Structure formats: structure tokens, C-alpha cells
Amino acid sequence: MYTQGLDGQIGPVREAETAEEKAREAAFQAKIDAEIRIEPSDWMPEGYRRTLIRQISQHAHSEIVGMLPEGNWVTRAPTLRRKAILLAKIQDEAGHGLYLYSACETLGPTRAELVEQLLAGRAKYSSIFNYPTLTWADIGAIGWLVDGAAIMNQVPLQRCSYGPYARAMVRICKEESFHQRQGYEIMMALANGTAEQRRMAQDALDRWWWPALMMFGPPDKDSVHSAQSMKWKIKRVSNDELRQRFVDVTVPQAERLGLTIPDPHLRWNSERGHYDFGEIDWEEFHRVIAGNGPCNRERLEQRRRAHAEGAWVREAAAAYAEKRARRRAA
Amino acid sequence: MTTDRREWPVYEVFVRPRNGLAHRHVGSLHAPDPEMALEWARDLYARRGEGTSIWVVPASAVTASRPEDREAFFAPFEDKVFRHPSHYHIPPDVENM
Ligand SMILES: [Fe+2]
Numbered sequence: 001m002y003t004q005g006l007d008g009q010i011g012p013v014r015e016a017e018t019a020e021e022k023a024r025e026a027a028f029q030a031k032i033d034a035e036i037r038i039e040p041s042d043w044m045p046e047g048y049r050r051t052l053i054r055q056i057s058q059h060a061h062s063e064i065v066g067m068l069p070e071g072n073w074v075t076r077a078p079t080l081r082r083k084a085i086l087l088a089k090i091q092d093e094a095g096h097g098l099y100l101y102s103a104c105e106t107l108g109p110t111r112a113e114l115v116e117q118l119l120a121g122r123a124k125y126s127s128i129f130n131y132p133t134l135t136w137a138d139i140g141a142i143g144w145l146v147d148g149a150a151i152m153n154q155v156p157l158q159r160c161s162y163g164p165y166a167r168a169m170v171r172i173c174k175e176e177s178f179h180q181r182q183g184y185e186i187m188m189a190l191a192n193g194t195a196e197q198r199r200m201a202q203d204a205l206d207r208w209w210w211p212a213l214m215m216f217g218p219p220d221k222d223s224v225h226s227a228q229s230m231k232w233k234i235k236r237v238s239n240d241e242l243r244q245r246f247v248d249v250t251v252p253q254a255e256r257l258g259l260t261i262p263d264p265h266l267r268w269n270s271e272r273g274h275y276d277f278g279e280i281d282w283e284e285f286h287r288v289i290a291g292n293g294p295c296n297r298e299r300l301e302q303r304r305r306a307h308a309e310g311a312w313v314r315e316a317a318a319a320y321a322e323k324r325a326r327r328r329a330a
Numbered sequence: 331m332t333t334d335r336r337e338w339p340v341y342e343v344f345v346r347p348r349n350g351l352a353h354r355h356v357g358s359l360h361a362p363d364p365e366m367a368l369e370w371a372r373d374l375y376a377r378r379g380e381g382t383s384i385w386v387v388p389a390s391a392v393t394a395s396r397p398e399d400r401e402a403f404f405a406p407f408e409d410k411v412f413r414h415p416s417h418y419h420i421p422p423d424v425e426n427m
């Protein structure tokens with residue numbers, strides 16, 4: 001998901017120059033080609049390390065910020081069951097963020113640096129979380145479409161060449177399936193409900209469909225850094241291919257709900273064996289990524305407030321640890 | 331904005347999925363002390379009954395072999411094929427061996 005190539009910029013990387021350096025890079029690529037996973041203390045090219053730090057940290061930040069639009073509905077969930085489910089899902093997303101921060105730390109950055117980058121507004125996270133959750137149906141649409149797109153993106157990452165990232169993905173993918181299913185179940189309840197509930201479900205699909213497609217990142221022809229990532233097997237499947245797969249599996253799910261996907265160009269292409277679909281508004285995508293989506297400022301403020309208001313919990317934990325240590329020593 | 335510059339130590343987390351199996355490394359976390367590391371490991375790595383027992387170990391307590399020493403470190407076993415059962419040729423009509 002969350003690896004939509006927000007910006008692949010990793011700054012200037014010194015190219016291998018001496019014969020020895022070139023041989024080392026070739027040996028590294030040979031390992032990748034032989035499907036040997038790279039582990040934290042193994043030698044790796046600087047560009048590989050920095051690309052991973054960027055991707056994994058953006059992925060982690062996305063999981064953390066992703067809790068906010070859903071958190072908006074915890075106190076207003078329609079039943080106690082839905083509330084417990086939503087809390088459990090949000091807790092999972094916090095866990096995903098933590099697994100990923102841990103994986104990222106194996107490459108050098110400290111947790112404090114990563115958190116600081118997010119709070120300071122220097123880090124990118126998935127564009128999808130800058131859209132508002134206006135009605136309860138949005139919680140259904142997020143589980144169904146946003147977690148659905150996340151699964152599509154994350155499944156191939158389980159085979160990423162970097163061991164700690166791939167292992168975090170295995171855990172995450174196991175947990176995502178419940179997220180998508182609970183969302184679809186919410187949509188089913190609304191789609192089979194009153195006229196007003198059906199209208200809510202359709203409205204949520206109308207607003208989330210295109211942002212969900214944007215989650216896969218810019219088209220392949222514009223993804224400058226994709227080729228190197230594919231060569232390093234950090235990325236296994238291209239943005240456009242993942243997006244196509246997502247459309248192909250999601251259209252029948254929408255039909256089953258009796259809802260209409262808001263795309264007049266959407267039709268089955270029997271020659272290709274895929275759905276054709278309309279042009280994505282890439283200007284909107286770049287606007288949201290650049291910080292000017294509907295909720296960018298609000299999300300960051302909320303995250304900062306939560307961090308500041310949680311300071312006493314961290315301080316209390318540290319004080320308690322000290323007290324216990326003193327007692328043990330006595 | 332207050333950001334804690336001080337980092338809590340890293341703990342490696344090991345979970346025994348069920349009795350009869352060994353504890354297995356599942357990941358790591360930061361915590362101020364071992365007791366909290368244990369409780370947080372449960373919340374983070376065993377939310378769905380993934381374990382019957384958890385160990386947390388300060389990452390700083392792990393002594394590891396180094397990748398750059400890999401060849402020299404593991405080489406002594408490479409030429410000792412006689413340590414493997416397939417090294418021995420036993421006629422096929424000898425059973426239960
Ligand atoms: Fe997640």
C-alpha cells in the first residue's frame with residue numbers, strides 16, 4: 001500500500017568505482033538473483049539500504065496515520081460488536097506500524113529519528129489517509145477497498161529480498177484478511193438495508209474508489225525508481241499490474257453488493273481478460289502527496305497531539321522501570 | 331513538540347507456539363524494562379493466541395557470529411562429509427538401517 005512510490009528520492013549515492021567495489025556489488029546482485037535473502041548485518045549497497053529505509057519507514061508511518069480516519073468512528077460505531085471489531089483492527093494497524101519500525105531500525109535509523117520525521121512533517125505516508133471518514137459506511141469502504149488494496153500490495157512483499165521486511169509482511173498479511181472481511185461485511189449490511197443505508201454505501205464507494213486506485217502509486221511509465229527496486233527484488237510486481245489485479249477482483253465484489261463503481265469507462269475486455277478502466281486524476285494524487293489533500297494538516301496535528309498527550313505515559317513507564325530496578329538492587 | 335530523544339532498549343521476542351515446540355524468534359520491541367517488554371510482547375506478538383510462552387531477551391545480550399567471518403567460521407565442517415549418513419554405502423538388502 002503504503003509503498004506507492006511516494007517519492008523514491010534517496011539523495012545522491014556514490015557509485016561503485018574501484019574493481020573491488022564493483023565486484024562486491026556484483027556479488028550482492030548475484031545473491032539477490034539466486035533468491036538469497038539479505039539480512040541486517042550483511043553488506044549491501046548504499047542505494048539498496050536507503051531505498052529500503054525510505055520504503056519501510058513510509059510504510060510504517062502509513063500504518064500509524066492509518067489509525068486516525070478509523071479512530072474517528074470508534075465512539076460512534078453502531079453496535080458494541082462493531083466497536084470491538086474496529087478497536088481490534090486499529091490495534092492491529094498499530095502493531096503493523098511497530099513491526100515495520102523494528103524492521104527499519106535494522107538498517108540504521110533509530111526509533112526516535114523515525115518518529116521525529118513523521119511528527120516534523122518531513123516523512124511521507126500513503127495518500128489514502130488524507131481523505132475524511134464522513135459516515136459509518138466509510139469504515140466499511142476502508143476495510144473493503146483500502147485494506148483490500150493493501151493486501152494486493154503486501155502479498156508480493158512477503159518475498160522481498162530484505163529478510164526483516166519480508167518477515168514483517170508475513171505477519172501483517174496474516175492479519176489483514178480480517179480487516180478486509182469486516183469491511184465487506186459492513187458494506188453488505190448497508191447494501192441490504194434501507195434505501196438510505198444503500199445510498200450511504202454507494203456514496204462511500206463513490207468517494208473511496210479513485211483514492212484506493214491511487215494507492216498503487218504512479219503509472220509504471222512515470223515510476224522512475226521502480227526498475228532498480230525490481231532488480232533488487234525490493235519490489236516484485238509493478239504498480240500498474242497490482243492496480244489491474246485489484247480492479248479485476250473488486251468489480252465482482254461491488255456487483256455482489258449491488259453497488260456501482262463510479263467509472264463510466266469500466267468494462268470487461270475479453271481480449272485482454274481484464275477490466276478496462278478510466279484515467280486516474282494524477283493531479284489530485286500529486287496534490288495529496290504534496291500535503292494538500294483534504295485532511296493532511298488535520299492528520300499531522302492529530303498525530304502530534306496524541307504524541308504530546310501521551311508523553312506522561314512514556315514518562316510514567318520510565319519512572320516505574322527505574323523504581324523496579326532500584327527495588328531489585330536493594 | 332516533545333520528542334523523546336532517549337531510546338528504550340530493544341528486546342528480542344521469542345514465542346513458543348504450543349507445548350512441544352521450541353521458542354521461536356518473532357520480532358523485537360522497545361521497552362523500559364523486562365517486565366513491560368514481556369507484557370507488550372504479548373500485546374504485540376500474541377494477540378491471536380499465537381503462543382503459550384514468551385521470552386524477551388535484551389538485544390544487547392545476544393552474541394552473534396559475524397557475516398564477514400562466515401566462511402572461516404563454518405568452514406571446518408565442509409570437508410567432513412563422513413558426518414552425514416549418506417556418506418556410507420550399505421547394500422540395499424540390508425534392512426532397518
Ligand atoms: Fe495494516
Ligand SMILES: [Fe+2]
Nearest residue numbers: 093147176179
Ligand atoms: Fe489493515
